[in-house]
Amino acid sequence: MTAPIQVTVDLVIFALRERELQVLLVRRGIAPFEGHWALPGGFIRDGESLDEAARRELREETGVSDVYLEQLYTFGEPGRDPRGRVVTTAYYALLTGDHAPLMPGSDAAAARWWPARARPQLAFDHDLIVDYALERLKNKLEYTTVGFQLLPKKFTLTQLQRVYETILGRELDKRNFRRKVALLGILKPLDEWVREGPSRPAQLYRFSAKRFEKLRDKGILFPF
Amino acid sequence: MTAPIQVTVDLVIFALRERELQVLLVRRGIAPFEGHWALPGGFIRDGESLDEAARRELREETGVSDVYLEQLYTFGEPGRDPRGRVVTTAYYALLTGDHAPLMPGSDAAAARWWPARARPQLAFDHDLIVDYALERLKNKLEYTTVGFQLLPKKFTLTQLQRVYETILGRELDKRNFRRKVALLGILKPLDEWVREGPSRPAQLYRFSAKRFEKLRDKGILFPF
C-alpha cells in the first residue's frame, strides 16, 4: 500500500547574465537520461529540512549560500522517475548579477548556464518545473521585490528596468518606470557613477530593505 | 545518509458556514497528540500522484470530490512528527456553501468544523499549515476567482460580498463592490430571487467562467 518513497529537492537557479535570464543546468552522466541536461538536485539527508537540503545543493553547485531561495512546488507524479517512486520538492534561487555565478569544483562540461527560455530539452519532468518557476518569478515580480535579488548591491536604474523587462517579457517606459521607483522611496542614490557603454555615466543606487518593509505592511505593490 | 522518509498529504478544508470561514478538523484517537485536533490527511499510496492522494483524502473525509483543490506547500522539518521522518505536502480545498459540508461515515466526535481563526491548538505543525493556507487564500482572493468556490452555483451579491469580507477581514462598500462586479461582467443574473431574512428578496446570479477566462488572459484583477 505504501512502498518506500524517495524525496529529493531540485533547484531552478536563475541569474541575469549577458542581459538575459539564465538557468543553471547539469549534464547527467548516468542513466536514466544519460547525456541529457537536468536541474541540479539530490536526496534529503537525515536531520535536514527541505530548506536546508535546497541550500546545501545550491552551495554545492554554485558556492554561494546567502541568496534568495524559495520553495516552488512539489512534484509527485508516479511515473516521473523511471527508477522508482521519487517525490521532489522544487526550489528556485536568484543569483545576483554576472559575478557570483561560478561553480567551483565542477567542470564546465557537466554544468553550465543556459538561457531560461531557450534551453535544451530537460530530463525527467524538469521542463515542467522550469516553466513553473518562470511563471512564479513573473508573478512575484509584481508584488514583491524579488527583482532586486537578481542585481548586485549597487546598480543603475537602467539595470533594474532591464530585470523587469527581461522577466516580464515586454518593454517598459523609462520615465514611468523611474517615477514609480522614485515614488516608492526604496532606493538610495549613491555618489557613484558607472559607464557601461560609450555614453554618459549612470548613477548607482542601492536597495533600502527597511523602507520596503514598511511599504509591504501597507500592501503597496509594484505594478510596473 | 538517506534513511526512509514517509510522505503524506494533509488537507486544509475550508467552507463558509454560519457566515464565517470554517475549517474541517479531525480528533486524533491515537498517540502522538491523542485527543488533539489535527488536519485530515494520510499517506500516499502506490501509483497515486500527490494530487490524487489529496483528492482521495478529501473524498474520504467529506464525500465530495468536484471542488477546488490546490497544493499549498510542503513541510519537511525533521522534528515535525515525533514518530519519524515525515514530509507532508499540504493542500487546501474550498467547499461550496453550507450544503456539501457533511462527512458521511464519520462520527461527529471525530471530525467537525471549527472557525478557521478561532480553532483549538492543533497537533504537529498543523497550526502553521492552517495559517499558511489562510494567508494564501487571502492573497489569491485578490487576483483570482477562488472566492466563487466558496459559494453554491447560484448566489446573491450579498453572499459574494460576505465571502470577500470574511476572508479579507474588513468591510466593503456595497455600492462599490456591486459596481466592480458588474463591470467585470463575469456574473449572469438569473430570473430567480431568494429571501434569507425578513426582507426584500435578493436576485440570484451565477458565475460565468467563460467571461472570466478572457479577462484573466488580459491580466485583470479583483481589487476589492
Add this chain to the structure above:
DNA sequence: GCAAAAGTGTTCAGCTTACACCCATGG
C-alpha cells in the same frame, strides 16, 4: 561633432473611494 545611453514633466483617461436614501417583503 557624433553615437549612445542618461536623465527629465505633462496631460488625459479610467479607476478607486466616500457617501445616503428609497424599495420590497413578511410579520
Add this chain to the structure above:
DNA sequence: CCATGGGTGTAAGCTGAACACTTTTGC
C-alpha cells in the same frame, strides 16, 4: 407600519499610460 436587508448614482482624488527632447561622455 415596522424591521430587515436589497438595491441604486455621483463627485473628487489618485493612479497608470502615452509621449520627446536635452545632457553627458568618449572617440
